[in-house]
Amino acid sequence: MSTFMANAQNTTQQWFVIDATDQVVGRLAVVIANLLRGKHKPTYTPHADTGDFVIIVNADKVKFTGNKWEDKNYQTYSHYAGGQKIIPAKEMLRRKPEEILRLAVKRMIPKGPLGYKQITKLKLFAGPSHDHQAQQPVEFKVQTN
Template sequence: MDTLSYKTISANKETAHKEWVVIDATDQVVGRLGSKVAKLLRGKYKPDFTPHADCGDNVIIINADKVKFTGNKWNDKVYLRYTGYPGGQREMTPAQLMKKPNGEEKLLKRVVKGMLPKNRLGAQLLGNLYVYAGSEHKHEAQTPKSIDINSLK
């Protein structure tokens, strides 16, 4: 009996094909950008995707200060956090968050973090995200390739 034998390929740290990609966030909607970036970080676009391993790309987001929200979400959307003390629930809008130092980085990392797994792997994947407000970044030595985020599904 002639049969084909297929082996399930499970990527690990040594066999993962990680790349460096640059994404221009100019005039991109934050939530749609975040979901595509989370897929890139996770490695879901790759044929050798493995759910339990870090097989995604390293993502550099430039022009993060030029992102936009639809509607009036700059002032109406509320991000909550809790200090751990009674009465310690704090709220902040995206407009308030952008006014802080490194606010662009904090905003996009917060958005992407919510779309990653809530475990050690998610924390490790978030470390592969680099956000810059301007068009300059310090990762030229890695020779990142620029991709159009709108072409991804």
Template sequence: MNKTIFPQAKKAPIINKWLLIDAKEQNLGRLATIIANNLRGKKKSIYTPHADTGDFIIVINADKIEVTGKKLSQKKYYNHSGRPGGMKIETMEQLKNRIPTRIVEKAVKGMLPKGPLGRSLFKKLKVYSGSKHPHVAQSPEIINLV
């Protein structure tokens, strides 16, 4: 019986690019999908599901992200300290006022694989609420979203 051999990433080091995405006036879900696919490296010919073949992503203007419908007032984010009675619930609007970058981070993290691979991919995501970022030295390539 012949087995099908799928292309896999080589053992040689994979060259990761730095990509810059401006989240201003972008839909949260569509943006998170693009970010997650680039973090996993799905558009690359060497994509392997169990290997880290993706790029580093820098997201700026995360505080200017848009959502449809009544999500600002109805969507809830839950956080538990692990102690009895330690559940904290806040709406998207409250979280956007307090930590605007957390909304993009949580949306992308939910789209990444669970386990050690997903955690290592998530570390390659850098989200900033303003238009300035400290990664100028990496000379990131700008991704234009239409």
């Protein structure tokens, strides 16, 4: 008897499409992070990339709960004097709507080489169309509570 350990050679990766219309950012990000890491599969292995590719369409139609559109800020820092930028959530939605979901998912994936590889499997699109028709993605329904 031996223990099965998943690795890149014996793992198949699927492509999923998720429609982000009227989805709460945090709840959707949890589902996406679990798909990217492969935690939905029985062959999940923490030290191997067993996750799937995820395509998000309509990323500009996500929603926040509470008063986060007014209160939430995104901060970046260039490590130079005066290099701190603080962008409100409404402004981020106007400028780069995909970045709201990308940052939420990125913070839910472990840091390090494996996590950096897993986040590259996330493809975000602000509108209803995407460039990955050739991969024959399967629609993934997110349960809304």
